[in-house]
Amino acid sequence: MKENVVRFCVSLPQDLLRELDRRIIKRGYSSRSELVRDLIRELMIEDRWQEGEEVIGVLTIIYDHHQRELTQKMLDIQHSAYVKVLCSTHIHLDHHNCLENIVLKGRPHEIESIAISIGGLRGVKFAKLTKASNAL
Numbered sequence: 720m721k722e723n724v725v726r727f728c729v730s731l732p733q734d735l736l737r738e739l740d741r742r743i744i745k746r747g748y749s750s751r752s753e754l755v756r757d758l759i760r761e762l763m764i765e766d767r768w769q770e771g772e773e774v775i776g777v778l779t780i781i782y783d784h785h786q787r788e789l790t791q792k793m794l795d796i797q798h799s800a801y802v803k804v805l806c807s808t809h810i811h812l813d814h815h816n817c818l819e820n821i822v823l824k825g826r827p828h829e830i831e832s833i834a835i836s837i838g839g840l841r842g843v844k845f846a847k848l849t850k851a852s853n854a855l
């Protein structure tokens with residue numbers, strides 16, 4: 720089913736339009752419309768996270784494979800959380816480092832709390848939570 724598309728006019732200062740076009744090229748967008756659509760969706764996701772609705776979060780972590788008991792601690796946190804762990808992907812980056820992507824579904828503060836708990840463990844070198852939502 721094709722969505723109804725509505726055209727509308729936007730007034731922008733010339734500088735701002737130049738900045739917009741620069742980002743279209745830099746980010747590989749095919750048109751101004753495509754960039755504006757994505758910006759609106761980003762705002763929708765931000766709002767949903769602020770309103771406390773059910774959301775999706777992707778926690779990306781890189782950690783030291785040799786850190787004692789770290790993987791067990793990470794698993795314990797995931798098992799005792801109120802959020803649903805939809806899936807996790809583990810990649811052995813090299814001899815020392817592992818990368819994991821953990822996809823979480825739940826309330827924003829619960830997802831943020833699990834991200835902070837895991838990110839704060841000794842041996843976790845990088846942790847980044849990507850905020851997403853299926854309500855787009």
Ligand code: NI
Nearest residue numbers: 784810811817
């Ligand atoms: Ni590994």
